[in-house]
Amino acid sequence: MEAKDKILESDLWKPVSDFFVKEGYTVRSEVKDCDIAAIKGEELVVIELKKNLSVDLLAQAAKRQKAADLVYIAVPKPKKLIGNAKWKDICHLIRRLELGLILVSIKGRQSFIEIPIHPIPFDREKSRNMSKKKRESIIKEASSRYKDSNIGGSTGKKLVTAYKECAIFIACCLQKFGPLSPKKLREFGADEKKTTSILSENHYGWFKRIDRGVYSITEVGVRELTQYKELTEYYNSKIVDL
Template sequence: MTFAETDLYEPVCRFLEEEGYRVQAEVKDCDIAAEKDGELIIVELKKSFQLKLVYQALDRQSLTEQVFVAIPRPQKGQREKSWKNMLKLLKRLEIGLLTVALDSPLKTVDVVLTPSDSLAWKNRKKRERLQVELENRQVSANTGGMNRRKIVTAYREKALHLCCILENREAITYGELREMGLEEKYMSILRSNVYHWFERVEKGVYRLSEEGRKALEERDYEKVVAYYRKSNEKEE
C-alpha cells in the first residue's frame, strides 16, 4: 500500500468495521481483507481508476467473489462518459466499487457497485491460507450488513449541508450564506435546485421543501446529515 492509498484505508476500514466486518490490511498482498459470518471481502485501493487496479481485482477473484475496488469519489459526478465506461467494465467483470469522499471532512464511503455471484474460478488453497492468517490476527467485530448505497457526490453533500442549515429556519438569503463563509457554489445549488429540495420564496431567498425534509431522513444520507447537524449546533 502506497502513502497515497493510506488516505483511503482508514475511511474504508472504519466503514467495514461499522458494517460488522473484522478488518485487516496487507493480508497476503491484499490491501484490505474483511470477514463476517464466513463471508470474505477483499478491497483494493487506488487514488485513481486504472488498469493495474482492475488486474489486481481480477487476481483477487481467485480468493472470493466479493472483490471491491476503492477510489476517491468522482469530482465531476456520475454523468461523465469515463465514469459510465468504468461502471460498465466493473459490472461486466463482477467487481464491486466503493468511493471515498476524500474532498470532504466526513470521508464517507459509498457502495456504488456490489459484485454479483461470480463465476470466477477460486483457488481453495489460496483462500484457506488467507483466511487462516486473517483469523489469527486480533481484530474487533460489530454487527451490520453491507448494502449498496446512493453515491454522495460533492454536489449532493453541499445540497444536504444546505438542507441542514434550512431545517430550523423559515428561509435564508444569499447574504446570510456569505456571512457564514459559504462559497458561491451554495448559491448556485439553491438556484438550480436539481433535487427539488428547496423552494424560492422571492429573489435570493429560499426555504426547505417537503422533498428536502424527506432527504434529511434518508438512510443513505444519515452520516452526512448527522455531521452537518452537529456542525451547525457548534456554530450557533
C-alpha cells in the first residue's frame, strides 16, 4: 500500500496516543492548548502535533516546558530531508532546546512512529568539546586578519579571508620592490607558512614565476589590488624596506 500523500495533524494523534498508552501513560487530548497530555504518576509529558517543523512549533514546544516535565514535537517523517546538513542542524536545535522528536509514518491503515530524539538535558560543554577543531579554526581565522574588511550578513560577495590578506600583502611587496623569492617576502613580513603555497598555487592569478624560486606580480594582480585600497595602503605602510 502506498504512503498517504497528505498527512493532517489529526492523523498524527492516534499513533502517538497509542504509543504513550502502551508505555503506561494516561493520555488526554486538547488539554489547555496542549495537543496531547500524557500522565504517569507525577510525570507530565506534553506532545505537540504539527504537519511541518517550524520556528513557531519550536517556540510553542519551548513554552510548554514551563509546565511539563518532558515535551515532544510530533511531525510526519519527511521523505527527503533526513540525513542532509539542514536536517542535522534542525536536530541539533531540537536537542539544544531539550525537546523530543517523534516522526510518524502512515502507510495505508498502518502507522509507525520513530523517536530519534528524546528530551534530555543538553550538555553544552560536551558539544563544545566535540567542536573544538571548529572553534580553533574560527579563532585562528579571525586572529589572522589584520582588518575587518567584510560586511557581516552580506551574501553573494567575495570575502576577504586571512588567506587573501596574505596574498594581498605579497602582491603589495612585489608591486613595490619587483620580483622576489619566498624567502625575501618572508623577510618583509609575509606569512611564514603560507607564502610559498600562495605563490605556487596562485588561486587568484596574481603571481607569475619568472625564474626558479622568483615571482613577480601579474597585470591581473595589479588591477585587482585596486579593489582593496584600504588594505593595500595599510600593508604598504607596514612593509619595511630591507
